[in-house]
Amino acid sequence: MAKQLDYHTLRAIFTRFQDAEPEPKGELDHVNVYTLVVAVALSAQATDAGVNRATKELFKIADTPQKMLDLGEEGLIEHIKTIGLYRNKAKNVIKLSRILVEDYGGEVPNSRAALQSLPGVGRKTANVVLNMWWRQPAQAVDTHIFRVGNRSGIAPGKDVDAVERAIEDHIPADFQLHAHHWLILHGRYHCKARKPMCGTCIIRDLCKFEDKNL
Structure with a gap:
């Protein structure tokens, strides 16, 4: 588990996520x-x-x-x-x-x-x-967020509840609405469980993952 990143580093990370994907969307289809x-x-x-x-x-x-x-x-x-x-x-x-x-x-x-x-x-x-649906800054922690949060230092925690609290307590308020989608997508497509794509990661210089695959 990486050490919790400081506010300025977190702000830099989520600014990059936002620049890359200003309006991240969930990938489950629904009509209402x-x-x-x-x-x-x-x-x-x-x-x-x-x-x-x-x-x-x-x-x-x-x-x-x-x-x-x-x-x-x-x-x-x-x-x-x-x-x-x-x-x-x-x-x-x-x-x-x-x-x-x-x-x-x-x-x-x-x-x-x-x-x-x-x-x-x-x-x-x-x-x-x-x-x-209601655009509340609620943080749904899945396996991707748990992994990314702990590897990177973005939101370290021993269980999903601790990671959820770390997101709520440390990630700047203006990024809270989309935070869990940015983290899910990052974990799903870049910070993968077995073969993280550290070489092309947009936050690799800010991430605290000790076993970076460069």
Whole structure:
């Protein structure tokens, strides 16, 4: 675990991220906030690309909680059976859809506590939805962010909660909205787990990763 970088270094890093990608986007396809919740819930231990393939046709016929209930668990499974843990995920999607219909009038709530109370929706999923849909500076820490944060010194922490706090406490406020997307994309395409592309990394001179692959 690298030592926490200072404010000025963090500002320089995120300025470079911003210059390279001013408006970073999440890569999960969705058509409204409900389908975003479903897509993120399905993405646990699965790739975004795999989820997008499965939901392409699903969201054409089930883009509201009631339509998902009308489709039913077995109908949902037919669309998502290429995704890992699909049976358990299907159960959770049907359960959360029923709760949204019965308790929230079919609308997705915009509070972290309410989102986390839904089956299959943890803190990471809630933070993704809050950030992507309601543009709150919520930090959804996945394996990419955990790796980048610890390797580089951007947001070191022993667990995902500690990394989330490090981002919130240390990254300059004007970069908070897009911070988790910049870090995810950097980890997915540059600071890879096995073969980090340090030689072409735009922050290599500022990063504290001791085993840089140059």
